[in-house]
Amino acid sequence: MRHIILFLVLSNTFLSFSQSxxxxxxxxxxxxxxxxxxxxxxxxxxxxxxxxxxxxxxxxxxxxxxxxxxxxxxxxxxxxxxxxxxxxxxxxxxxxxxxxxxxxxxxxxxxxxxxVIVKSTPPITIKKDTLEFNVKSFKTKKDANVEDLLKKLPGVEIDEAGKITVNGKEVNKILVNGKPFFGNDPTITTRNLTKEIIEKVQITDTKSKADAFAGKESDGENKTINLTIKKENNKGVFGRLAAGAGTDERYEFAGMFNYFDNDRRISLLSGGNNINSAGFSFGEIRKMFGGGNRINISGDGSFAIDGRSFGGGQGITTSRTSGLNYADKIGEKTDVSGSYFYSGSESENTSSTQRENILPDTRYFTDSNSSSSNSTDSHRANTELEFKIDSTLYINVKPSFNFTKSENISSRDETSRDIDRVLINESESSSFVENTAKNFSNNVNLTKRFGSKGSFLRLYFNNRNNITETDDFLDSETNIYGATPNDIIRKQFTDGENHSSNVSTGITYRQPILGKKLALDFSYRYNRNKQENIRSTFDFDEVEQDYNTFNKDLSTNFKYIDDNNTFGLELSYRKDKLFAEIETDYVLRTLENQDFLRSDLDLKRDFNNLQLSSTIRYRFSPKASFRAGYRLRNSVPSLRQLQPFQDVSNPLNTVVGNPNLKTGIDHRFNVNFNAFDFNKGTGFYGYVRGNFRNNQVVSKSIINEDLVRNTTFENVNGNHNINSSIWYNKKVKIDSLTSIKFGFGSSIGLSKNINFNNGVKYSSRVNNIGPSVNFELTVKDLLEIRPRYRLQFTKNRYDIDAFNDRSFVYHNLNVVTGFFLPKNFEWRNNVNFNYNPNIADGFQKSAWFWNSTLAYSFMKDSATLTLKAYDLLNQNTNARRIATENYIQDSQSTVLQQYFMLSFSWKFNSLGKKGEVRESRFHF
The missing domain is CATH 2.60.40.10 (Immunoglobulins)
Known part of the structure; x- marks a missing residue:
C-alpha cells in the first residue's frame, strides 16, 4: 500500500512540473x-x-x-x-x-x-485593521468544518488541541455573525460548523463590545475571528450524533443539534465518556466538541475547560456534560443570548511515591501511598443583554449563576526516614469532604458617545457573590519518634462556611485633543473585596460519642476586606499606521482583617503604589507589523502570608505568616514582530518577553531533627524570566492538488529564581534553547503528512553546594498522517515520541505513543463508522522518576491504558437557500 501511495505522489509531482x-x-x-x-x-x-x-x-x-x-x-x-x-x-x-x-x-x-450585486469577490480584503477572507476562494475537502477551513488561511496555525494563532497571536474569541457560540469556546465552534454555511472569515484584534462601540483601540495581544453565515443558509437545522464502545468497558457518546432562523439560534449538546475526557475526546467525537481553548489542570488532577469544572482525580475519570445555547434579536435595539451547562464526573485514583529529599547538609527519605474517590456536579447559567438605545448609547448586562456540589473520599499514609533509613515519623489519615458552592455575578456596562471625534463616557458596575459550605470528617494519627516523641491523634469534624463578595465600579471619560489622533482618558475605579470565613472544628468526644469539643487551634473566624481606589490617566495617539499609548495609575489600597477568635491577630495595612503601562504598535504594511510594550505592576501579599497565625492543620508542617512582608514589584516588557507575504506564501514572527520581579514572596521552611517543618514567608529580590521565539514558515503550491508547507524556528529561555532550602537562601539559573522544525505534505483526496521535531537543550546552575549543576537534552517527535484511499476510507494516525534524560538509570527515558483511527463514510457521506486505537503500542505506563534540585521522586499512579473503540456518527443538515429547506436530508 505504501509503495502505491509513494508512486502516486511522485507521478503527480512529476506530471505537475512537466506540464504546468x-x-x-x-x-x-x-x-x-x-x-x-x-x-x-x-x-x-x-x-x-x-x-x-x-x-x-x-x-x-x-x-x-x-x-x-x-x-x-x-x-x-x-x-x-x-x-x-x-x-x-x-x-x-x-x-x-x-x-x-x-x-x-x-x-x-x-x-x-x-x-449592488457583486459578481466576483476577492479572496482577501483589507478594511483598516480587519482581514476578510472569502471562503469560496479556499478549497478544502468536501466534509470540511471551520477548523479545516482556517488551516487553509494564510498566517493561521491550529495545533492538535485546537489552539488557533494568527501570525503568532492567539485567537481567544470566535463569533458567529458577531455573536458568541456556546460561550466563546473556540473549538466547539470550529469543529462543529461546516465550511459550506460560512461566507466570510473576518480576523480583527480582540476588543470588548464596549470598546468596539466606543471606538477604543485594543491592546493587540489577541485576535478575534468572526464567521459570517450566508444569509440564504441562515435558516434550518444541522448537527451530529455519535456513540462508541470499546475494550475494558470504555465508552463515549456525544450529540449536537442546532436550529438557526436568521437572528435566532438555538443549540443543544450532550456527551459523556469514561476515557478521561471532559465530554470530548480525540477522534470522531473530539472533532465534534473539541477540547476547549482554556484548559486548567490543578495539582490533584481536576480540570476545567473554559471555566467549566469536570471534577478531579489523576486516575480514571468518567464525565458527562450537556448544554443549551440561545441567541436572538428582540426588535431593532436589543440582542439577547444565554447558555446553560451541566457537567459531572467521578474519578478513582491510587498512587504511591518514594522521594529522596535533598537538604544543604543531609538527605532524608519519604514514602507515601494514597487513594481518592471524587464526584462533582456543576451547573452554570449565563445571560447577556445588549441594548443599543441609539447610535450614541450602548448598555450591556451580563448576569451569571453557578452551582457546584462535590464529594471526596481519600486516605493517605506516609513515613519519613533519615539518611541512615531510621524511621523518624509516620502518619496515616482518612477523610470525607462534602462541598457546596453557589456563585452569582452581574456585570453592567454603559457607554455614551459624544460628537464625531471619539469622545465617550463609560460607566460600569460589577458584583460577584459566593457562598461555600463544607463538611469535613477527618481521622488521622501522626507518630513522631526520636529524642522528643509525640503521638498526635485527631478525630474531628469541621463545619466550614465562606462568604465572599466583590464589588467594583468605575468611570472613564475620553477627551479628544487633536481630532481622532490624540486622546486623553480620565478614569476612576473602585474595588472592594470582602471575605467572611468561619471554620469550626470539633474533636470527637468518646464519652458522648459525638463531635462536640470545640478546637480553637484548628478553627478560624475572620472578616477580611481588600479596599482599593485607582486614579488613572491615559494618553493615546493614532495616525495611519502608528498607535501609541501610555497609562499611569495611582492605587490607594487598604487590607484589613478582623479575627474574632484571636483579636491579637487583627491587622490593617496600607499599600499605595504607582502603576505604569505603555504600548507602541506600527504597521509597516498589511503584511508586517511591530509591537512593543512595558508594564509596571504591584502585587500585595495574601492574608495567609501576612497574618502571624500558626496554622497547625498539618502536624508535620506548621505555617506562620509574616506581617512585615513588602509589596511585590513586577516589571514586564514584550517586543514582537510578524510578517506574512501573501504572494510567496511565507510567514515570519518573533517575540522577546521579560519579567523582572523584586520583593517576590516565597516560602521558607526549616526542618528539625524530627523532620517536622516550620514554614513562613519572605521577600526576595532578583527573580527574572526572559524568553523569546522566532519562527519562519513557507507554503509552496506545486499544483492544484499538491502543496508543501515547512517551517523552522527556535525558542530561548533565561531565568533566575531565588528560594530557600532548609532556611538557606540559594539561586537557580535555568537556560534553555529549543529549536524545532515541521513539514507538511498535502495531496488532495490522497494523503496528509505532518511531522514535527523539537529539541530542548537545558542547563541548570545553582549557587549552593548541596545541588549539582545539570545539563540535559529533551527530544520530541510528532507525526500526524492522514490517508484517504480507497474511496470513503480515512486512516489517521498521531504518533508521538519523547526522550527525557532527566530520569535516573533503571527507568524508561524514552516512550512512543501512537493513537490511530480508521473511518469509513457511507449513506451519502452523512454517516461515519470509526475504529479507534488508543495507545496502540501500549507504552502509557504509570511508573516514572522525576529529578529536581530539591528531591528525586519515583511515583506510580492509576492511568488510562490501551483500549480499542468502535464508534458511529451521523451528520444532518437542512440549511438551505433563502431559508428554504434542501431536498437532501443528509450532508457530510
Whole structure:
C-alpha cells in the first residue's frame, strides 16, 4: 500500500512540473484621478473556465504587486479590487513567463455605498485593521468544518488541541455573525460548523463590545475571528450524533443539534465518556466538541475547560456534560443570548511515591501511598443583554449563576526516614469532604458617545457573590519518634462556611485633543473585596460519642476586606499606521482583617503604589507589523502570608505568616514582530518577553531533627524570566492538488529564581534553547503528512553546594498522517515520541505513543463508522522518576491504558437557500 501511495505522489509531482507553465505577472495599482499609489489592493487570478482561484497577492505601499505560480491554462482572468473602487477584470494571455502590466488605473465607485450585486469577490480584503477572507476562494475537502477551513488561511496555525494563532497571536474569541457560540469556546465552534454555511472569515484584534462601540483601540495581544453565515443558509437545522464502545468497558457518546432562523439560534449538546475526557475526546467525537481553548489542570488532577469544572482525580475519570445555547434579536435595539451547562464526573485514583529529599547538609527519605474517590456536579447559567438605545448609547448586562456540589473520599499514609533509613515519623489519615458552592455575578456596562471625534463616557458596575459550605470528617494519627516523641491523634469534624463578595465600579471619560489622533482618558475605579470565613472544628468526644469539643487551634473566624481606589490617566495617539499609548495609575489600597477568635491577630495595612503601562504598535504594511510594550505592576501579599497565625492543620508542617512582608514589584516588557507575504506564501514572527520581579514572596521552611517543618514567608529580590521565539514558515503550491508547507524556528529561555532550602537562601539559573522544525505534505483526496521535531537543550546552575549543576537534552517527535484511499476510507494516525534524560538509570527515558483511527463514510457521506486505537503500542505506563534540585521522586499512579473503540456518527443538515429547506436530508 505504501509503495502505491509513494508512486502516486511522485507521478503527480512529476506530471505537475512537466506540464504546468510558470508565470510572473507584475504591475502597479494607482488612483486614476490623483495618480496616488493604492496600498492593500487585492490582486488575484482566476481560471476562465470555472472561476477557480489560482493565486492572489496584496499591493505594497508603492502600489506594486507580483503574482507568481504555475498553470495549465492559456488564459487567466486578472481581477483588482480595492474598497471604494470599481473592480477591474481583464484577460491575461499566459504566453510567456514574465508579464509586465505596467500601471493599472482604478476609478472611484460612486455606488460603493449602495446595495449592488457583486459578481466576483476577492479572496482577501483589507478594511483598516480587519482581514476578510472569502471562503469560496479556499478549497478544502468536501466534509470540511471551520477548523479545516482556517488551516487553509494564510498566517493561521491550529495545533492538535485546537489552539488557533494568527501570525503568532492567539485567537481567544470566535463569533458567529458577531455573536458568541456556546460561550466563546473556540473549538466547539470550529469543529462543529461546516465550511459550506460560512461566507466570510473576518480576523480583527480582540476588543470588548464596549470598546468596539466606543471606538477604543485594543491592546493587540489577541485576535478575534468572526464567521459570517450566508444569509440564504441562515435558516434550518444541522448537527451530529455519535456513540462508541470499546475494550475494558470504555465508552463515549456525544450529540449536537442546532436550529438557526436568521437572528435566532438555538443549540443543544450532550456527551459523556469514561476515557478521561471532559465530554470530548480525540477522534470522531473530539472533532465534534473539541477540547476547549482554556484548559486548567490543578495539582490533584481536576480540570476545567473554559471555566467549566469536570471534577478531579489523576486516575480514571468518567464525565458527562450537556448544554443549551440561545441567541436572538428582540426588535431593532436589543440582542439577547444565554447558555446553560451541566457537567459531572467521578474519578478513582491510587498512587504511591518514594522521594529522596535533598537538604544543604543531609538527605532524608519519604514514602507515601494514597487513594481518592471524587464526584462533582456543576451547573452554570449565563445571560447577556445588549441594548443599543441609539447610535450614541450602548448598555450591556451580563448576569451569571453557578452551582457546584462535590464529594471526596481519600486516605493517605506516609513515613519519613533519615539518611541512615531510621524511621523518624509516620502518619496515616482518612477523610470525607462534602462541598457546596453557589456563585452569582452581574456585570453592567454603559457607554455614551459624544460628537464625531471619539469622545465617550463609560460607566460600569460589577458584583460577584459566593457562598461555600463544607463538611469535613477527618481521622488521622501522626507518630513522631526520636529524642522528643509525640503521638498526635485527631478525630474531628469541621463545619466550614465562606462568604465572599466583590464589588467594583468605575468611570472613564475620553477627551479628544487633536481630532481622532490624540486622546486623553480620565478614569476612576473602585474595588472592594470582602471575605467572611468561619471554620469550626470539633474533636470527637468518646464519652458522648459525638463531635462536640470545640478546637480553637484548628478553627478560624475572620472578616477580611481588600479596599482599593485607582486614579488613572491615559494618553493615546493614532495616525495611519502608528498607535501609541501610555497609562499611569495611582492605587490607594487598604487590607484589613478582623479575627474574632484571636483579636491579637487583627491587622490593617496600607499599600499605595504607582502603576505604569505603555504600548507602541506600527504597521509597516498589511503584511508586517511591530509591537512593543512595558508594564509596571504591584502585587500585595495574601492574608495567609501576612497574618502571624500558626496554622497547625498539618502536624508535620506548621505555617506562620509574616506581617512585615513588602509589596511585590513586577516589571514586564514584550517586543514582537510578524510578517506574512501573501504572494510567496511565507510567514515570519518573533517575540522577546521579560519579567523582572523584586520583593517576590516565597516560602521558607526549616526542618528539625524530627523532620517536622516550620514554614513562613519572605521577600526576595532578583527573580527574572526572559524568553523569546522566532519562527519562519513557507507554503509552496506545486499544483492544484499538491502543496508543501515547512517551517523552522527556535525558542530561548533565561531565568533566575531565588528560594530557600532548609532556611538557606540559594539561586537557580535555568537556560534553555529549543529549536524545532515541521513539514507538511498535502495531496488532495490522497494523503496528509505532518511531522514535527523539537529539541530542548537545558542547563541548570545553582549557587549552593548541596545541588549539582545539570545539563540535559529533551527530544520530541510528532507525526500526524492522514490517508484517504480507497474511496470513503480515512486512516489517521498521531504518533508521538519523547526522550527525557532527566530520569535516573533503571527507568524508561524514552516512550512512543501512537493513537490511530480508521473511518469509513457511507449513506451519502452523512454517516461515519470509526475504529479507534488508543495507545496502540501500549507504552502509557504509570511508573516514572522525576529529578529536581530539591528531591528525586519515583511515583506510580492509576492511568488510562490501551483500549480499542468502535464508534458511529451521523451528520444532518437542512440549511438551505433563502431559508428554504434542501431536498437532501443528509450532508457530510
Amino acid at each position: 507553465k510558470p508565470f510572473n505577472i507584475s504591475g502597479t495599482v494607482i488612483d486614476e484621478f490623483n495618480k496616488s499609489q493604492l496600498e492593500s489592493a487585492t490582486v488575484y487570478l482566476q481560471r476562465v473556465k470555472d472561476s477557480a482561484l489560482v493565486t492572489y497577492t496584496i499591493s505594497d505601499k508603492n502600489g506594486e504587486f507580483t503574482l507568481e505560480g504555475k498553470t495549465y491554462d492559456e488564459k487567466l482572468n486578472l481581477l483588482v479590487s480595492y474598497v471604494g473602487y470599481k473592480t477591474i477584470n481583464k484577460s491575461i494571455n499566459i504566453n510567456k513567463e514574465d508579464i509586465k502590466l505596467g500601471t493599472i488605473n482604478m476609478m472611484v465607485d460612486d455606488n460603493a455605498l449602495d446595495e
